[in-house]
Amino acid sequence: MKTFLMLLALTLGPACTALAGPHGEDHDHDTAEAAGQQRTDAEAGDHDHDEEAAVLTLNEAQRAMLGLKVVPVAPRPGLSRRLTVPAEITSDQYRTWVVPVRVDSQVRERRVTLGAHVRRGDAIATLFSPVMAELQSDLLAAADEWRRVRALGQRTVGNQRYLAVRGRYQSLRARASGYGLSDADLTALEKGEADPGVYTLRAPDDGLVLTDAFQQGQWLTAGQSLVTLVDEATLWAEAALPPRPGLTVPAGTPARVRVGEARVDGEVIQAGHRLDPVTRTLQVRVAVPNKDHLLHPGMFADVTLELPLPEDALVVPETALTRGPDGDWQVFVEAGPGRYRAIEITALDSLDGLRRISGLEAGTPVVTEGAFFLASEQAKAGFSVHNH
Incomplete structure (x- = not known):
């Protein structure tokens, strides 16, 4: 009997397969779709599982034991780094003076020393110049002529001569002043009390002698520096x-x-x-x-x-920052009562116990105390952070 049944199955098997051909394809398609749906559901389930795994959940007793503190991050205007x-x-x-000779001259005598404090008008050096000797002679003559003309009066000498004499005198006096003669030196010169060609270069303001690269007897050309004074x-x-x-x-x-x-x-x-x-x-x-x-x-x-810093700068305490598994900076935000998620951020300026950050929106609740313990639990769990 068994032998008969086996022979019957062998005989009818190909026929059953042929008859069931179209229905078999539908069955395979349905099976494939079902398998694909199962894979999709499994992947979705794994993603949901990853999302859930990325959240640390603590009960009230655990939070109290760790001393967790959550503060919404907010802009703090008026900060500086x-x-x-x-x-x-x-x-x-603006308080430094280079004191040069204004006309070719020879140094007769140094009058200051390096590091000395001088007052405005103090003598720096006594100089001799042939050009100054000629100018002194011309100015002395012009001053004498101007005194006579001024004494006679403009009406007596005539307007043209009066203006010409006055103009020559003022021009020579201005040139001598430009060469470095003070008002006192010019007054002495006009009185005939100055040695021919000898003049004194004086400090233009109060200051300290910073440099004095010159020697007695040295010939200096116009524009060459004698000393530098600084306040x-x-x-x-x-x-x-x-x-x-x-x-x-x-x-x-x-x-x-x-x-x-x-x-x-x-x-x-x-x-x-x-x-x-x-x-x-x-x-x-x-x-x-x-x-x-x-x-x-x-x-x-x-x-x-x-x-x-910008008025909208976001800052958190340094204690809120931890390193994630990949070494990047992160903070823990409160995702719900007793639920905490790590978010990668960019740490910017350090501000005396605070750190300016970017990567969060204002108002986000951030763990400011106890973040280290959450990071430890994160490391034990073995999941990474990618701004979920």
């Missing part, structure tokens, strides 16, 4: 800033200058708009008060600038 850059102490160029009550710190797009340092920005152990507060007075072709840095000048003469030109310094 600190930028420390190298600098060099230089003279205030050290205020100096400059020339800071070199790295080139950053959008970096602006407005005048009045507070700055702190550090030279060794000395620290002096100043403020930005000028900022360049062109990079130095050699150092590729942007020059910023800081005015530094120096009444006690602690600083001197040529010293190296560090300048810390207080740069204002």
Whole structure:
């Protein structure tokens, strides 16, 4: 009997397959669709599972034990960031004078020393010049003629001569003044009390003798510098800033200058708009008060600038920042009661216990205390963060 049934099955099998051909294809198609749907559902389930796994859930007791604190991140206007850059102490160029000879002259006598403090009108050097001797002679004659004409009066001598004599006298006096003679020196010259060709070059203002590269007996050409005077009550710190797009340092920005152990507060007075072709840095000048003469030109310094941040800057405490599994900065945001999700952000400026960030919207609730413990749990769970 069994042998009969087996033979019957072998005989009818091909026929059943042929008859069922079209229906078999539909069955295979339905089976494939069902399998595909199962895979789609499985992938969706895995994605939902990943989303769920990326959320850390803590009950109230756990939150209390960890001391979690959640604060909505919000803009904090009026903040500033600190930028420390190298600098060099230089003279205030608005309080620095180069004192040159104005006509070819020979040094008769040095009257100042390096580092000496001079007052306006103090003698710097006694000089001799043949050109000055000729000018003195002409001025002496012109002054004498002008005194006579002025005494006679314009009506007596005539308008033309009166104006001509006065003009010549004033022209020679102005030239002598331009050569460096003071009013007192000119008065003495007009009285015949000056030695021919000898004159004194005087300080144009109060200051300290910064350089004095000349010697007695030396012949100097017109325009050659005798000394450089500087008022050290205020100096400059020339800071070199790295080139950053959008970096602006407005005048009045507070700055702190550090030279060794000395620290002096100043403020930005000028900022360049062109990079130095050699150092590729942007020059910023800081005015530094120096009444006690602690600083001197040529010293190296560090300048810390207080740069204002945008009014919409978002900041969080440093304790809110942790490193994700891939090493990027992240914060934990509250996704619901007792539910916390890690979000990657960009950490920007450090602000005395705070950090400016980008990558979050204002109002997002951020874990500011206890984030380290959440990061530890995240590492144990073994999932990564990609801004889910």
